[in-house]
Amino acid sequence: MTLNEVLKNTNYDVSLFSEEARKFIEDAIVVKTVRGKETPFITCLKRGKEIVLKPEEVVRQLYLYKLIHEYGYPTSRIEAEFPIHFGREVKRADIAIMDKDRPMVPYIIVELKKPRLSDGKEQLKSYCNATGAPIGVWTNGEQISYYNRKDPNYFEPITNIPKVTEKLSDIINEKFTYEDLRKIDRISQQKRSLRSLIQEMEDEVLASAGVDSFEEIFKLIFAKLYDELICERDPSAYLKFRNSGETDFELKEKIQGLFDDAKKKWEGIFTDESKILLSPSHLAVCVATLQDIKLFNNNLDVVDDAFEYLMSKAQKGEKGQYFTPRYVIDMCVKMMNPSVNDKIIDTACGSSGFTVHSIFKVWKDIRHEKGLPEGEGFTAAQRIPEETNFVRDNVFAIDFDEKTVRVARTLNLIAGDGQTNVLHLNTLDYSRWNEITRQEDWNDTYNEGFKKLKKLQPKGSNDYSQFQFDLVMANPPFAGDIKENTIISRYELGKNSAGKWQNKVGRDILFIERNLNFLKPGGRMAIVLPQGRFNNSSDKGIREYIAERCRILAVVGLHGNVFKPHTGTKTSVLFVQKWDDELCPKKEDYPIFFATMQKPSKDNSGDKIYLVDPETGLPALDKHNHLIVDHDLFQLSYMKQDGTENLLEPGIAEAFAEFAKKEGLSFFR
Structure with missing residues (x-):
C-alpha cells in the first residue's frame, strides 16, 4: 500500500518531506486484514510498537524520521502522545521534544491532529502555554509553520526549528543574504501563501492595532521589495527586513529607514511624510511573519494574491471590479x-x-x-x-x-x-x-x-x-x-x-x-x-x-x-x-x-484547484517550487522528480495561435 492511498480524500499530504523519508515510511508499511478489510500498519519510530497507519500517523512518522535523521534529535529526547494537563483533563501532544537539561520539560511541541492551520495553531498555543515550551510546530505534511512562544498571546513565526546542535538564538539572530532567502522561502519550502500569512496577521495583530490594514501591509510589502532589490543586486549584502534580535523599538527604526529609502527609489506611491503607524510590538509580529517570504519571483502570483485579498477587503468588491x-x-x-x-x-x-x-x-x-x-x-x-x-x-x-x-x-x-x-x-x-x-x-x-x-x-x-x-x-x-x-x-x-x-x-x-x-x-x-x-x-x-x-x-x-x-x-x-x-x-x-x-480552475468556494503530478500523486510544482493552478487556457508544464520539464497538452491559446496563423492575422504573421 502506498502513502497516497492512505491519505486519499483527506486534508493531509506528504509533499513537504524528502523522497528518502517517504520511501522509508512506505517500505515499512505492513498490510493486514482486519474485519475483512485491508488495513495498513507500521512500527512507530519512537514507541517501537505496531500501530494502525491513519493519515495523521503518516505525517507523524514522517516528521519523526525528519527529527531523527535530518535534525539529529536522539529518540531518547522525543515523546509521542505526550500528556498535557489542563486541570483534571489530559490531552496528548502528537510529538514533544524534551529540553536537553530538563528531560521532563517540553522544548518543542509538534501538532498534527488538526489538518488546517487556524485550528492547529490554536491547539498548539494551548499546549505551549500549558507546558511553557518555547517552540511550536504545526504541519499537515503539505504546509508547515514554526513559532517561537514569546508570551501567551504572541507566537512569533520563525524560519525553522533548531537542529540538535543549535540554539533558538542561532535561528533568531541568523543573518540572511538574498540567496539564503531563496532557500528558505516559506512559499516554495513550506507551501504557505502570502494571503494566508496576512490573514493570520490580521486575526492576531492588525484587528487590535487601530490602523488601516491595507495601508500598513502595503508599506511593509513596499519596504520588503526594496530590501530584496538591494540584496539581489549585491549578493554580499544582508537583508534588513528581518527581526534579528533587536528590540522592538530598534526594529521599527530600521524598517522605517528601509521604507523611507523605498519611497525615494519609487516615487509617487506614498507621500514624503508617510510613516509606518504600527506600534513597535505590532510591527515586530508583522516583520516576523513576512521576513521569510521571497516576493520577487517568476510571476506576480505571490504579491498579487496578497493585494487581491487586501483590495477586495478594502473596497474592490463593492464596485464590481x-x-x-x-x-x-x-x-x-x-x-x-x-x-x-x-x-x-x-x-x-x-x-x-x-x-x-x-x-x-x-x-x-x-x-x-x-x-x-x-x-x-x-x-x-x-x-x-x-x-x-x-x-x-x-x-x-x-x-x-x-x-x-x-x-x-x-x-x-x-x-x-x-x-x-x-x-x-x-x-x-x-x-x-x-x-x-x-x-x-x-x-x-x-x-x-x-x-x-x-x-x-x-x-x-x-x-x-x-x-x-x-x-x-x-x-x-x-x-x-x-x-x-x-x-x-x-x-x-x-x-x-x-x-x-x-x-x-x-x-x-x-x-x-x-x-x-x-x-x-x-x-x-x-x-x-x-x-x-x-x-x-x-x-x-x-x-x-x-x-x-x-x-x-x-x-x-x-x-x-x-x-x-x-x-x-x-x-x-x-x-x-x-x-x-x-x-x-x-x-x-x-x-x-x-x-x-x-x-474550472477554482472550486465552488473560490479556492484554487492545483495540478497534480500523475506519476507521484503529489502537487505538481513549477521551476520555482510553486503550486500550479489546473486549467486548460494555455499549455501547462511542471518539473518532474528528475528535474526535467514535463509539458502537458496545448490549451486554448495554442489552438488560437494555430487559427491566427492559418487565417494570416497581422499580429501572428
Missing part, C-alpha cells in the same frame, strides 16, 4: 501576442496584470532576439536598456480607484526600474480629465505619463476621445450602471434602439465603445464581458456595433468559478481587431474562433 486571475491574463497575452513596437494600454487596470504580463512577454522576445538567457519576469535583477525603454514608452494603464492605482504603479515601477505610465483617471469620464490634470498634487505624480499619453492622440484631436493604441486589454467593472448624462451623452452605445439617450447604461457597455476608441485602425482588443452580452436579444445592438467596426477574432467562455468568491457571474473574453485596409481588410464573411474553458 475584481482582479483577473493571472492564468486568464496569460491566455489573453498569448492570444494577442504583443510585440516590442506595440503601444499597449489597460483602461481598467486593477493591479495592472495585463500590462505587466505583456511586459514580461515582450522582454522574453527582446532577450531571445539578442541571444540572451530568458531571465525572470518579476525580478530584482538589472534590466537592459531596451527592456526599460519599452516600459517607459509603450505601456500605459488607467484606473479610477486610487488604492488600486498605487498597487499597479508599484508593480509597474519595479518592472520598469522606476518608470511607469499608470494614471489615476476615470476612463469613461474623459470630459473632466482637463480639470483633474490641472491639480497640483495629481500633476506631481502623474504628469510624465500623461504627457506621453497625450502624444498618442490622432492628429487634430485633443479632447481625449480618441487614441492610437495597438493593443487594449481590460477587465472593466460590470456592476453598477452609469447614470450621469454628462458621461452617457458622449457614447453612441448610450442610445437605445430608437436612437434616444438612455437614463442609465451598463458600465461595461460604455467600456466597449471607449476601448475601441483607444485603438488605431488595425489595433486589437481583449475584453472580459458578462456572458449575457453575447446571448441576450436586448444586446443585439451592441454586437452589431462591434461587428461594424471590427473583425471578431475569438470568444472564449470562462468557467463560472473563475471570479469566485467575489462573483459567480459567467463571463467570456472577446477578442477583436479594428478594420484596416492593410492590417485587417474588411470582410463580410469570415471564421471566428470559439472555445470554452473545461477545467
Whole structure:
C-alpha cells in the first residue's frame, strides 16, 4: 500500500518531506486484514510498537524520521502522545521534544491532529502555554509553520526549528543574504501563501492595532521589495527586513529607514511624510511573519494574491471590479501576442496584470532576439536598456480607484526600474480629465505619463476621445450602471434602439465603445464581458456595433468559478481587431474562433484547484517550487522528480495561435 492511498480524500499530504523519508515510511508499511478489510500498519519510530497507519500517523512518522535523521534529535529526547494537563483533563501532544537539561520539560511541541492551520495553531498555543515550551510546530505534511512562544498571546513565526546542535538564538539572530532567502522561502519550502500569512496577521495583530490594514501591509510589502532589490543586486549584502534580535523599538527604526529609502527609489506611491503607524510590538509580529517570504519571483502570483485579498477587503468588491486571475491574463497575452513596437494600454487596470504580463512577454522576445538567457519576469535583477525603454514608452494603464492605482504603479515601477505610465483617471469620464490634470498634487505624480499619453492622440484631436493604441486589454467593472448624462451623452452605445439617450447604461457597455476608441485602425482588443452580452436579444445592438467596426477574432467562455468568491457571474473574453485596409481588410464573411474553458480552475468556494503530478500523486510544482493552478487556457508544464520539464497538452491559446496563423492575422504573421 502506498502513502497516497492512505491519505486519499483527506486534508493531509506528504509533499513537504524528502523522497528518502517517504520511501522509508512506505517500505515499512505492513498490510493486514482486519474485519475483512485491508488495513495498513507500521512500527512507530519512537514507541517501537505496531500501530494502525491513519493519515495523521503518516505525517507523524514522517516528521519523526525528519527529527531523527535530518535534525539529529536522539529518540531518547522525543515523546509521542505526550500528556498535557489542563486541570483534571489530559490531552496528548502528537510529538514533544524534551529540553536537553530538563528531560521532563517540553522544548518543542509538534501538532498534527488538526489538518488546517487556524485550528492547529490554536491547539498548539494551548499546549505551549500549558507546558511553557518555547517552540511550536504545526504541519499537515503539505504546509508547515514554526513559532517561537514569546508570551501567551504572541507566537512569533520563525524560519525553522533548531537542529540538535543549535540554539533558538542561532535561528533568531541568523543573518540572511538574498540567496539564503531563496532557500528558505516559506512559499516554495513550506507551501504557505502570502494571503494566508496576512490573514493570520490580521486575526492576531492588525484587528487590535487601530490602523488601516491595507495601508500598513502595503508599506511593509513596499519596504520588503526594496530590501530584496538591494540584496539581489549585491549578493554580499544582508537583508534588513528581518527581526534579528533587536528590540522592538530598534526594529521599527530600521524598517522605517528601509521604507523611507523605498519611497525615494519609487516615487509617487506614498507621500514624503508617510510613516509606518504600527506600534513597535505590532510591527515586530508583522516583520516576523513576512521576513521569510521571497516576493520577487517568476510571476506576480505571490504579491498579487496578497493585494487581491487586501483590495477586495478594502473596497474592490463593492464596485464590481475584481482582479483577473493571472492564468486568464496569460491566455489573453498569448492570444494577442504583443510585440516590442506595440503601444499597449489597460483602461481598467486593477493591479495592472495585463500590462505587466505583456511586459514580461515582450522582454522574453527582446532577450531571445539578442541571444540572451530568458531571465525572470518579476525580478530584482538589472534590466537592459531596451527592456526599460519599452516600459517607459509603450505601456500605459488607467484606473479610477486610487488604492488600486498605487498597487499597479508599484508593480509597474519595479518592472520598469522606476518608470511607469499608470494614471489615476476615470476612463469613461474623459470630459473632466482637463480639470483633474490641472491639480497640483495629481500633476506631481502623474504628469510624465500623461504627457506621453497625450502624444498618442490622432492628429487634430485633443479632447481625449480618441487614441492610437495597438493593443487594449481590460477587465472593466460590470456592476453598477452609469447614470450621469454628462458621461452617457458622449457614447453612441448610450442610445437605445430608437436612437434616444438612455437614463442609465451598463458600465461595461460604455467600456466597449471607449476601448475601441483607444485603438488605431488595425489595433486589437481583449475584453472580459458578462456572458449575457453575447446571448441576450436586448444586446443585439451592441454586437452589431462591434461587428461594424471590427473583425471578431475569438470568444472564449470562462468557467463560472473563475471570479469566485467575489462573483459567480459567467463571463467570456472577446477578442477583436479594428478594420484596416492593410492590417485587417474588411470582410463580410469570415471564421471566428470559439472555445470554452473545461477545467474550472477554482472550486465552488473560490479556492484554487492545483495540478497534480500523475506519476507521484503529489502537487505538481513549477521551476520555482510553486503550486500550479489546473486549467486548460494555455499549455501547462511542471518539473518532474528528475528535474526535467514535463509539458502537458496545448490549451486554448495554442489552438488560437494555430487559427491566427492559418487565417494570416497581422499580429501572428
